Amino acid sequence: KPMANTRIYLLDAHQQPVPYGVAGEIFIGGDGVARGYLNLEEVNAERFLADPFSNSPDARMYKTGDLARYMADGRIEYLGRNDFQVKVRGFRIELGEIEARLGNCKGVKEAVVIAREDNPGEKRLVAYVIAQPQANLDAASLRAELAPQLAEYMLPSAFVLLDALPLTPNRKLDRKALPAPADDAFASREHVAPQGTSEKALAQIWQNLLNLEAVGRHDHFFELGGHSLLAMRLISQVRQRMGVELSLADIFAQPELAALAQVVAHAAGSSQQPIVPVSRDQSLPLSFAQQRLWFLAQLDGGSAAYHIPAGLRLRGSLDQVALKRALDRIVARHEALRTTFVQEQDQDPLQCIAPADIGFSLQLQMLTGQADAEQQLLAIAAEEAEEGFDLVNGPLVRGRLVRMADDDHVLLVTMHHIVSDGWSAGVLTRELGLLYAAFSEGAEDPLPALPVQYADYALWQRNWLSGDVLQQQRQYWQQTLAGAPALLTLPTDRPRPAQQDYSGQLLGLVLDADLTRGLKALSQRHGSSLFMTVMAAWAALLGRLAGQDDVVIGTPVANRMRAEVEDLIGFFVNTLAVRVDLSGTPSVQSLLQQVKQQTLAAQANQDLPFEQVVEVVRPQRSLSHSPIFQAMLSWQNNETSDLALGDMSLQGVAVAGHTAKFDLTLDMTEVGDQLIGTLEYATALFDESTLQRYMGYFQRLLEAMVADDRQLLEQVPLLDAVERQHLLVDLNATDVPYPHDCTIHQLFEAKVQAQPNAIAVAFQAQRLSYAELNRQANRLAHHLIGLGIGPDDRVAIC
Numbered sequence: 001k002p003m004a005n006t007r008i009y010l011l012d013a014h015q016q017p018v019p020y021g022v023a024g025e026i027f028i029g030g031d032g033v034a035r036g037y038l039n040l041e042e043v044n045a046e047r048f049l050a051d052p053f054s055n056s057p058d059a060r061m062y063k064t065g066d067l068a069r070y071m072a073d074g075r076i077e078y079l080g081r082n083d084f085q086v087k088v089r090g091f092r093i094e095l096g097e098i099e100a101r102l103g104n105c106k107g108v109k110e111a112v113v114i115a116r117e118d119n120p121g122e123k124r125l126v127a128y129v130i131a132q133p134q135a136n137l138d139a140a141s142l143r144a145e146l147a148p149q150l151a152e153y154m155l156p157s158a159f160v161l162l163d164a165l166p167l168t169p170n171r172k173l174d175r176k177a178l179p180a181p182a183d184d185a186f187a188s189r190e191h192v193a194p195q196g197t198s199e200k201a202l203a204q205i206w207q208n209l210l211n212l213e214a215v216g217r218h219d220h221f222f223e224l225g226g227h228s229l230l231a232m233r234l235i236s237q238v239r240q241r242m243g244v245e246l247s248l249a250d251i252f253a254q255p256e257l258a259a260l261a262q263v264v265a266h267a268a269g270s271s272q273q274p275i276v277p278v279s280r281d282q283s284l285p286l287s288f289a290q291q292r293l294w295f296l297a298q299l300d301g302g303s304a305a306y307h308i309p310a311g312l313r314l315r316g317s318l319d320q321v322a323l324k325r326a327l328d329r330i331v332a333r334h335e336a337l338r339t340t341f342v343q344e345q346d347q348d349p350l351q352c353i354a355p356a357d358i359g360f361s362l363q364l365q366m367l368t369g370q371a372d373a374e375q376q377l378l379a380i381a382a383e384e385a386e387e388g389f390d391l392v393n394g395p396l397v398r399g400r401l402v403r404m405a406d407d408d409h410v411l412l413v414t415m416h417h418i419v420s421d422g423w424s425a426g427v428l429t430r431e432l433g434l435l436y437a438a439f440s441e442g443a444e445d446p447l448p449a450l451p452v453q454y455a456d457y458a459l460w461q462r463n464w465l466s467g468d469v470l471q472q473q474r475q476y477w478q479q480t481l482a483g484a485p486a487l488l489t490l491p492t493d494r495p496r497p498a499q500q501d502y503s504g505q506l507l508g509l510v511l512d513a514d515l516t517r518g519l520k521a522l523s524q525r526h527g528s529s530l531f532m533t534v535m536a537a538w539a540a541l542l543g544r545l546a547g548q549d550d551v552v553i554g555t556p557v558a559n560r561m562r563a564e565v566e567d568l569i570g571f572f573v574n575t576l577a578v579r580v581d582l583s584g585t586p587s588v589q590s591l592l593q594q595v596k597q598q599t600l601a602a603q604a605n606q607d608l609p610f611e612q613v614v615e616v617v618r619p620q621r622s623l624s625h626s627p628i629f630q631a632m633l634s635w636q637n638n639e640t641s642d643l644a645l646g647d648m649s650l651q652g653v654a655v656a657g658h659t660a661k662f663d664l665t666l667d668m669t670e671v672g673d674q675l676i677g678t679l680e681y682a683t684a685l686f687d688e689s690t691l692q693r694y695m696g697y698f699q700r701l702l703e704a705m706v707a708d709d710r711q712l713l714e715q716v717p718l719l720d721a722v723e724r725q726h727l728l729v730d731l732n733a734t735d736v737p738y739p740h741d742c743t744i745h746q747l748f749e750a751k752v753q754a755q756p757n758a759i760a761v762a763f764q765a766q767r768l769s770y771a772e773l774n775r776q777a778n779r780l781a782h783h784l785i786g787l788g789i790g791p792d793d794r795v796a797i798c
Contacts (some may be wrong), residue, residue: 001075006030007218008076009053009061017721023069023094023707029054029061036173037344057690064578069707071494073626086115086123093125098146098154102127107147112165112173113156118180126181127156130165133175136159137189139185148525158185192217198242198261203239206257217258221251227605228635229558233566239270239561249600252527258503263285269770275452275564284351287458288465288609289571293350293418294341295611297391305502305661306417309385310425311653314409314645318438320401323645326435327399329445330428334569336419340394349453354394361398365686368405373606377402381404381655389416410653419454421573422636423558428569437646454570465607475607476601479554483629484579487622488630489546490663492685501684505659507691510679517676518706525709526592532636534668534675536588536595537702538633539580540713542664545694549583554629554662555599557606575610576602577628588709625663632662636669654733658683664691696720749774 002008010024011017018024029051036044050058057360068078076412080096093115094639102111110130117123139159146155158181166177180709194203196216210224221231230752231251244267246260254260278284286294335353343349345657365380369375396419405555415424431447490558511519523533523593534555543551559574560566564631586594604710608616610628619627627734665680681691697718717724738747748770751758768776789795 025062053312122158221255292611304386304658309655311655313651316648322440332356336570424569507679511675513673552629554632630663632665634667
């Protein structure tokens with residue numbers, strides 16, 4: 001901590017204070033700052049700067065070049081020199097952070113890490129270690145101890161054991177004298193080919209899912225690029241090809257190929273029946289998810305909240321005939337896009353499937369040559385996104401092709417959620433590209449026939465989700481959500497309306513590459529997915545804002561656990577409720593473990609449709625908010641190909657409608673080396689400025705989690721310097737000027753003369769005016785004088 005009359009500032013690259021736990025450069029202010037270096041004016045201009053945080057106009061601060069961070073208890077942890085930040089394989093790395101972790105390893109006395117480039121273009125991290133007496137260290141053990149604590153790209157490639165570190169004549173570390181690592185200093189995992197039937201079969205599935213040419217028996221599913229959605233597809237592929245059941249928890253517990261193959265070898269055979277085509281002559285029930293949306297549509301008259309709009313700008317020579325033919329073929333391939341719904345009185349609704357030649361409803365609009373064409377396009381896109389659907393008569397998918405110029409078109413496609421979902425949009429995108437390419441060249445349909453259709457799945461789902469499976473999952477949700485709060489009481493800008501109106505807006509969020517890498521490293525250290533880490537932060541933020549230590553958050557899952565349905569368009573997505581316990585002041589690492597376990601358990605019971613979860617839990621119902629939860633976290637990592645239409649250049653068009661299904665929905669997706677988010681919020685409750693503040697809190701919370709996973713979350717400050725100044729200083733600026741040539745009792749008597757009847761003191765039902773208070777004070781003063789009390793005498797009050 002700073003010494004007396006010394007101030008320590010930890011500042012970022014813009015010389016702004018960093019939050020608790022985030023690394024910053026040390027600047028020193030206060031009475032002890034020197035005038036400068038003798039005869040080194042250029043260095044002085046760089047190192048001795050004006051102190052903007054001091055009240056003294058002449059104050060200066062010293063730029064040290066050292067890195068540190070504030071710990072939760074206010075202590076400052078030194079991290080090393082700022083000069084030692086390096087870039088390896090495209091990742092910016094603080095060598096001091098690796099050295100600090102390595103220094104805490106068992107048997108390590110001292111450690112230094114540098115980036116070496118012994119061969120041109122091959123920069124790698126090398127650690128130099130001094131062992132404690134009698135410690136038996138080697139490269140493999142050091143790497144194994146560091147691996148759970150650091151991201152893979154931060155792990156040194158080699159560990160060199162030294163008796164002592166080389167020093168300069170000034171007794172400083174001589175980094176140039178550190179030796180090149182010998183062969184025994186390397187401890188990286190070697191590629192070992194899969195062995196045995198199970199490993200080879202599993203490796204083939206991994207290669208297909210992860211688009212890899214080869215997989216070794218010691219490779220790690222998540223380090224190779226796997227995530228929760230791919231893990232779900234892995235489960236369905238193992239079921240289809242190997243005939244056994246894996247759980248998501250199995251994959252997280254044993255992510256290495258050889259270990260997971262052992263689980264597969266001892267796993268129980270799959271009891272699920274395959275999905276098969278059924279006769280279209282029989283009644284075709286809705287899936288459970290469709291039935292819920294059908295009910296909501298009858299309730300609210302067809303809200304645009306359940307529309308899925310998309311837009312694409314096509315610049316270049318467009319073959320409209322090939323485009324229309326491709327869209328027609330997609331409708332013919334997927335019965336869900338030809339489905340409408342009918343319900344007889346006192347009967348359950350049923351699916352009605354139109355003939356395959358019904359075609360795609362594509363409306364052509366001309367805006368060529370119009371000066372306000374771009375403004376008209378925005379209006380058309382908004383109208384298209386919000387125009388209602390007729391679930392009884394259809395169609396439930398439609399499009400508009402807007403011609404801006406001969407070589408400039410915009411394709412708008414809108415589907416109702418009852419026949420589609422986010423995954424389906426990827427299927428449509430992929431098939432449209434393949435079909436357009438074929439038809440524009442005069443070729444035939446290149447797509448293989450679909451083995452089953454959505455109506456087959458709906459009937460299979462109702463037959464399978466029964467008996468023991470149904471009972472087990474109902475019991476899980478009943479126990480998990482028992483006693484959960486009915487409402488997340490976030491501070492809102494307006495009272496909650498009596499009935500939810502689904503009006504909403506969007507707000508963007510960008511987490512930069514450094515923070516994204518840090519979150520990935522944090523996830524890897526704790527065996528979590530990136531989704532689980534962001535979910536933990538989202539829950540912690542919502543709990544802090546609402547003042548609740550029991551938070552329930554919704555999250556959608558693709559729910560395509562059967563390989564037969566991966567290529568179908570249809571409404572498969574289900575919604576899970578993840579309950580997070582924030583009581584007992586959890587640390588970052590303990591919350592990560594809890595959220596991981598809760599998420600895995602919820603996903604293991606994802607087959608029970610959300611509407612049935614609501615029936616089981618029987619929460620307190622209200623038209624003013626959604627049941628079970630009012631905040632969502634959605635994660636978009638669908639494995640979809642980029643759409644390519646001939647030689648045209650393509651650009652996405654923002655067409656989202658002004659709706660919000662929940663109070664808050666945070667939608668995250670990984671784009672390049674960043675995380676990009678969109679916050680959908682209910683405008684009936686929140687102003688945009690409020691949500692901008694909330695997103696600032698969210699980002700600071702994520703930064704603090706990355707900086708120190710041992711700290712308590714409740715101790716992470718959410719306010720930035722400006723808001724902290726406003727709340728703690730500006731709002732408390734209660735100083736009032738007064739005459740300095742008068743005593744306090746003279747000022748009081750002047751108030752008595754000016755406003756004798758004004759209330760001076762109030763206590764419960766009693767009131768004293770200034771005149772009455774003055775009389776009683778004078779009476780007490782005269783009594784004390786009569787007792788001989790004078791100036792500087794002490795009088796006890798009891």
